[in-house]
Amino acid sequence: MAEHNFLAGLRLGAGDTCVDVGCGDGGATAELVRAHVKAxxxxxxxxxxxxxxxxxxxxVFHVAHSGDLPLEDESVDGYHAANLFHLLPDPLPTLAEAQRVLRPGGRIALIGQDYGFLMLDSDDQDLTDVIGLGLESRWVAPRAARSYRDLLLGTGFDxxxxxxxxxxxxxxxxxxxxxxEAASASVKKALITREDADGWLAEQADRGRRDRFLGIAPILMVTGTR
Structure with a gap:
């Protein structure tokens, strides 16, 4: 949903301009171009x-940080950032830049997984929850996505x-x-033993072999208007 519907959330038309911040290998940027948006x-x-x-x-591509965009004030109609904010120790400089470069009435779309919630089926749900903390430890701000709404409202978006x-x-x-990696991080943080980690991973691998594996992750898309 989120990855494919961001264009609708941004309400962009042919000839509009959109910046894809933290674009990675340019998947979303390419989608913008296919929609005849200046990307x-x-x-x-x-x-x-x-x-x-x-x-x-x-x-058009630039090597730059999200908190210091090489764009003029009020120069874009849309702002898209996917899988970015869990990497940022402070989101406010990035959102200030979004406000600066968006034209009045321009739209923003923030997309990301909340790494504080990953549902995994397991024979030991308590152990699974602890290993989930190991997964979170891989990111600077693993639960950033649940704060998107608060952040946009707090920085003046409507x-x-x-x-x-x-x-x-x-x-x-x-x-x-x-x-x-999550299991190893939990061991490193002394949340579980290596034996616990190996046993849990063996169970998950066995579920995979028997077609009993299940993982569910929430992906949030939050949009707003400058």
Whole structure:
């Protein structure tokens, strides 16, 4: 839902301009171009900007941080940021930049997973909840997405709307690496033992082999008007 409906949330038309902040390899930027929107991709990583430029030559790309955009005041109609705010120790400089570059009446769409909630089926739900804390520890602000509405209202955006999509995964292989890292992080934080971690991972892998694996994560999209 969120990844594919952000264009509707931004209410952009052909010829409008939108900045994709934290664009990564440019997937959303490419979608903007396909919708005949003038797209600007921004990311602090030169390598991913190079990949995004090759992927979507019809867009403009900049190597820059979300808190210091190389754009003029009130120069864009839309602002899109997906999977960004859980990486930010302080979201306010980034939101101040969004306010600065958006034209009056421009729209913002923030998209992200709340890493404080990942539902996993398990024979030991208490242990699973503890390992969830290990998953959170991988991010600077793992629960940032649940604060999107408050942040937008607090920084002057209007017409703030929240949509939630449950991302369902029944393929253990898609999450195997993340779960292994979460379990190891829980051991490192002395929340569980290595034996606990290995036993839990073995159970999840067995669920995968038997087609009994289930993971559900909430993806939030919050939109607003400048």
């Amino acid at each position: 600007i991709g921004v990311d602090p990583d030169p390598a991913v900007i190079a990949a995004a430029s090759a992927r979507t030559p019809g867009a 017409e703030v709307e929240v949509r939630v999509h449950a991302r369902v995964t029944t393929d253990y292989g898609q999450l195997a690496d993340d779960l292994a």
